[in-house]
Amino acid sequence: MADDKAIETYLKGLRRALRTLPEGDRDEIAAEIRAHLDHRAREGRLQEAMKALGSPEKCARGFLEEIKIQDAFADGGPTKTVGALLALASRRATAAAGLFVSGVFFLIAVGFAITAAVEVVAPDKAGLWVGREAGVYVFGTYDAPTPPDAPPAPGAPAPPAPPQELLGRWLLPVAAGLSVLTFIIGQWLARMFVRLMARRKPGGAI
Amino acid sequence: MDLDAWKSQLRKGAAELAVLGLLSGEARSGIGLLDALARLPEIGLSDGSIYPLLNRLEREGRIRGQWETPKGGGRGQKLYALTPEGRAALKSMRAAWRGFRDELSSIAGD
Numbered sequence: 001m002a003d004d005k006a007i008e009t010y011l012k013g014l015r016r017a018l019r020t021l022p023e024g025d026r027d028e029i030a031a032e033i034r035a036h037l038d039h040r041a042r043e044g045r046l047q048e049a050m051k052a053l054g055s056p057e058k059c060a061r062g063f064l065e066e067i068k069i070q071d072a073f074a075d076g077g078p079t080k081t082v083g084a085l086l087a088l089a090s091r092r093a094t095a096a097a098g099l100f101v102s103g104v105f106f107l108i109a110v111g112f113a114i115t116a117a118v119e120v121v122a123p124d125k126a127g128l129w130v131g132r133e134a135g136v137y138v139f140g141t142y143d144a145p146t147p148p149d150a151p152p153a154p155g156a157p158a159p160p161a162p163p164q165e166l167l168g169r170w171l172l173p174v175a176a177g178l179s180v181l182t183f184i185i186g187q188w189l190a191r192m193f194v195r196l197m198a199r200r201k202p203g204g205a206i
Numbered sequence: 207m208d209l210d211a212w213k214s215q216l217r218k219g220a221a222e223l224a225v226l227g228l229l230s231g232e233a234r235s236g237i238g239l240l241d242a243l244a245r246l247p248e249i250g251l252s253d254g255s256i257y258p259l260l261n262r263l264e265r266e267g268r269i270r271g272q273w274e275t276p277k278g279g280g281r282g283q284k285l286y287a288l289t290p291e292g293r294a295a296l297k298s299m300r301a302a303w304r305g306f307r308d309e310l311s312s313i314a315g316d
Contacts, residue, residue: 031273032236032257035283039237052253062258070262205250206217 003041006050007034013056018063029063098193105186112179115140119172126175127165138163139175217250221259223303224249226288226296229269233287236260260286268292 011030018026033053040049053059118126118141129138142163167174228234228242236257243251251259263269263286270289275282288296 029257029261032261032284035281036236036253036257038281039283049253054254059254059257062254063261066258066262067265070265205252206214206221206255 003046006046007037010050010056014060017057017060098190102186102190105182105189109179109183109186111140112175112182116172116175116179119175127171128167129163129165131163221251223299224251225259226292229286229288230296233285235283235285268295
């Protein structure tokens with residue numbers, strides 16, 4: 001009796017998770033999973049079987065993804081194909097988020113590397129600049145305007161003071177170090193998201 | 207090296223061939239397939255992935271499922287058998303697999 005109740009509860013959850021499918025498909029899947037669980041219950045292995053199938057939502061996800069893959073490859077017109085691919089992509093939001101976050105860090109690493117390279121070839125154009133008046137900090141390259149040859153005419157507004165560079169000869173090691181650091185962080189984040197995505201079972205089972 | 211992740215990728219490609227191969231001899235239920243696969247742990251097909259795979263293969267027309275009711279009554283089970291399309295797919299996949307296995311063995315060793 002307890003087994004019957006557990007099976008009914010599982011199937012109810014499964015049907016709810018499959019609600020986007022036509023009723024006939026939902027019935028067919030539920031009937032097959034019921035047959036599987038009934039068989040294992042008769043063997044006294046119901047709990048083990050439920051654990052192996054995963055939660056009803058996880059079990060349903062397996063069916064939905066297979067159906068979406070089939071739709072994506074089937075000749076159902078561009079809308080259906082793109083819709084199926086988007087649905088798959090939305091299930092892989094972790095991948096999109098990981099790509100974005102680690103990508104930002106990789107781009108920052110490239111920015112620091114470029115700054116370090118510019119410091120070698122044109123030291124006067126790279127640095128940690130601070131605007132004298134606005135107090136704005138800029139780390140990177142800056143093409144400082146050359147001061148006018150002639151002094152400003154009397155009564156003319158004074159030209160804005162050029163920004164000041166703060167790091168001097170420390171710029172190269174700081175930029176190179178920050179480039180390596182942000183690259184390592186980007187790589188670590190990418191690996192973390194890949195691990196989240198893998199959701200694999202012990203022994204690499206699928 | 208993350209061997210589990212690599213094995214998981216390897217198995218994803220092989221799962222369909224494994225199921226079609228097991229059904230080539232006789233019709234089997236999902237339970238029958240899982241019990242046969244339990245003796246082949248390296249294939250690595252789990253309970254949670256076999257039913258979605260059977261569902262897709264049936265939709266694609268490679269296998270046909272038929273509900274069988276036990277003679278003594280009670281709930282039945284769905285038995286799957288290869289369709290002619292499934293047999294043709296299996297034949298092509300076997301040939302591709304043999305070529306792949308031979309070439310990979312020649313460079314990676316047996």
